[in-house]
Amino acid sequence: MEGKKKTTKGLLFLSLALALSVSLSAAATTHPFQLQTQTLHLHSLPHPPTLSWPESEDLSEPDPEEALSLSLHHIDALSSDQSPEQLFHLRLQRDAKRVESLLTLAGLNTSHAHRSGSGFSSSIISGLAQGSGEYFTRIGVGTPARYVYMVLDTGSDVVWLQCAPCRKCYSQTDPVFDPTKSQTYAGIPCGAPLCRRLDTPGCNKNKVCQYQVSYGDGSFTVGDFSTETLTFRRTRVTRVALGCGHDNEGLFIGAAGLLGLGQGKLSFPVQTGRRFNQKFSYCLVDRSASAKPSSVVFGDSAVSRTARFTPLLKNSKLDTFYYVELLGISVGGAPVRGLSASLFRLDAAGNGGVIIDSGTSVTRLTRPAYIALRDAFRVGASRLKRAPEFSLFDTCFDLSGLTEVKVPTVVLHFRGADVSLPATNYLIPVDNSGSFCFAFAGTMSGLSIIGNIQQQGFRVSYDLAGLRVGFAPRGCV
Numbered sequence: 001m002e003g004k005k006k007t008t009k010g011l012l013f014l015s016l017a018l019a020l021s022v023s024l025s026a027a028a029t030t031h032p033f034q035l036q037t038q039t040l041h042l043h044s045l046p047h048p049p050t051l052s053w054p055e056s057e058d059l060s061e062p063d064p065e066e067a068l069s070l071s072l073h074h075i076d077a078l079s080s081d082q083s084p085e086q087l088f089h090l091r092l093q094r095d096a097k098r099v100e101s102l103l104t105l106a107g108l109n110t111s112h113a114h115r116s117g118s119g120f121s122s123s124i125i126s127g128l129a130q131g132s133g134e135y136f137t138r139i140g141v142g143t144p145a146r147y148v149y150m151v152l153d154t155g156s157d158v159v160w161l162q163c164a165p166c167r168k169c170y171s172q173t174d175p176v177f178d179p180t181k182s183q184t185y186a187g188i189p190c191g192a193p194l195c196r197r198l199d200t201p202g203c204n205k206n207k208v209c210q211y212q213v214s215y216g217d218g219s220f221t222v223g224d225f226s227t228e229t230l231t232f233r234r235t236r237v238t239r240v241a242l243g244c245g246h247d248n249e250g251l252f253i254g255a256a257g258l259l260g261l262g263q264g265k266l267s268f269p270v271q272t273g274r275r276f277n278q279k280f281s282y283c284l285v286d287r288s289a290s291a292k293p294s295s296v297v298f299g300d301s302a303v304s305r306t307a308r309f310t311p312l313l314k315n316s317k318l319d320t321f322y323y324v325e326l327l328g329i330s331v332g333g334a335p336v337r338g339l340s341a342s343l344f345r346l347d348a349a350g351n352g353g354v355i356i357d358s359g360t361s362v363t364r365l366t367r368p369a370y371i372a373l374r375d376a377f378r379v380g381a382s383r384l385k386r387a388p389e390f391s392l393f394d395t396c397f398d399l400s401g402l403t404e405v406k407v408p409t410v411v412l413h414f415r416g417a418d419v420s421l422p423a424t425n426y427l428i429p430v431d432n433s434g435s436f437c438f439a440f441a442g443t444m445s446g447l448s449i450i451g452n453i454q455q456q457g458f459r460v461s462y463d464l465a466g467l468r469v470g471f472a473p474r475g476c477v
Contacts (some may be wrong), residue, residue, distance in 0.1 A: 035380055036333030037406040040423035042399055044432045045084035048076045068235045072135045072152065072282065072294035078173070078254040085431055092391050094134070095361045099449065101215055102155055102357065106318060106350075106447045134359050134452060135284065135294060136255050140231030142182030148174045148256035152282075152296060154358045154462075157264030157320050158198075158213050159271075160221050160243030161257025167247045173254045179244055184229040194241050195225060197265050211243045219250020221257075232298075237272055261358075261462075262320035263312075269464055272298070278464035279303055282358060283476040286424050286456045292476055303461045307470030308417035314467075317350030322462065324469055325415040326354045326448070329369075331376040332408035338372040344448055352446035356460065356469060360451040362392065363440050370442030377438055380408030390430045393437035397427075400434025412450075419471045425454050 075094075076087045136151045141161060148161060149172070162169045164178040179185040187208040188194050195201045195209035202210030209225040223245040230237045245257065260267045261280065269280050281302035284294045313323040326344040329336050343366055346353030352366070365373065374395050384405060387398040399405055410426050412419040428439045439453050459475025 036409045038423050040407045041404045048080045068298045070137045070296050103445045143184040145231040151255045151258045154261045157260040157262040157267040163244035172256050186227050188225045221245040221248040264320045281461040283459040285476050304459045304472035307461050307472040309468040309470040310414035310417040312467045315350045321355040323353045328413045330411040332380040336372050336376045343369040354448040356450045360449045363451040363454045364443040364449045367442040387435050392441045395438040397436050399436050
């Protein structure tokens with residue numbers, strides 16, 4: 001009798017399990033995976049922005065409580081005679097050279113030659129040079145301060161500008177800086193600790209330290225290594241070690257020089273670590289959607305309270321770049337299959353990895369990762385009309401005649417921080433005829449690069465003291 005009861009209970013349990021299984025199968029068939037989408041409001045390629053620096057030469061006394069904030073501008077602002085299509089083509093050309101330069105440096109696996117508290121902030125401009133960054137600001141150099149355009153570059157370290165007398169100088173917007181007219185300029189002696197921080201220091205007949213910085217595109221600058229006062233709006237920063245270049249060659253369009261924002265020991269954030277607590281951030285606006293300027297902020301106020309942080313990784317072979325750990329990417333709410341963290345790993349020899357770079361426009365992913373991401377996006381966007389490939393983009397769509405479309409969501413999963421991209425950060429116009437392309441690309445290199453199109457609209461905070469990078473959405477307000 002007892003055995004019969006057990007058999008009956010067993011049959012009842014099996015029947016319930018089968019019924020539940022059938023029910024779940026039916027539910028899965030009736031309710032398949034729900035693709036997560038967001039609305040992309042379509043717009044044309046932007047016209048070049050106009051340059052204005054109302055705050056740059058304000059020499060009134062600074063407020064000690066005020067953060068140092070500077071406006072940034074894109075390189076396109078210096079090319080008002082070009083059409084939007086021409087500017088976009090030039091941007092892609094610069095981008096290819098920039099990526100080649102970064103990959104060359106990373107491939108060397110050695111410290112590369114262009115080693116290159118309170119707060120302050122400034123506006124940014126993008127695209128000034130093939131071998132450097134895409135954004136520039138206006139900074140006062142010397143005493144009295146003479147204002148010049150300087151590129152900001154997270155991919156290099158040394159601060160430098162063109163100086164008179166020029167053995168060879170490229171054309172710049174402002175007069176070339178003359179160190180003999182500055183009360184605070186001082187050459188660094190050859191035996192000084194600052195001189196020894198250079199990768200390849202030299203010494204001239206006057207026992208003044210010599211520097212040289214070479215970029216992957218063939219651009220370079222050579223001259224005297226010195227200290228000088230820099231003025232950011234109303235904030236003066238004294239004794240900044242910088243290169244005073246007397247022989248400068250390359251495609252540094254319009255700018256007088258470069259403000260290195262890398263992690264190396266001669267970069268501006270590291271040099272001024274005590275004053276600004278080794279913290280800075282920038283927010284790059286989508287010029288087609290916002291009239292506000294991009295900006296850079298130095299000091300504690302640079303770190304947004306709403307930021308999600310991911311740890312910075314150290315590459316013992318290359319201390320300039322900002323390496324982060326990318327674990328995966330989701331499209332339409334589902335993890336991309338075949339895209340594992342191992343594809344993005346930085347190995348002990350300093351190979352591979354993922355860097356965040358303000359001077360690269362289009363995000364490059366190591367090829368297997370890109371193919372997996374691209375294929376997942378194509379499936380999610382299968383209802384959109386396809387268009388021919390365009391330049392480095394192999395996934396494009398014809399959205400002519402439309403004002404908005406639904407596109408799959410894209411989320412970057414960093415360790416500790418999920419970064420959900422706005423639609424404008426990955427589906428971008430490439431002409432004024434309604435062609436839009438998926439703004440990622442593949443690279444045969446093991447190094448992946450998170451570019452500035454994907455960073456648009458986020459306040460990206462670099463906390464070198466805490467060895468972390470943060471992303472705060474809608475951070476350009």
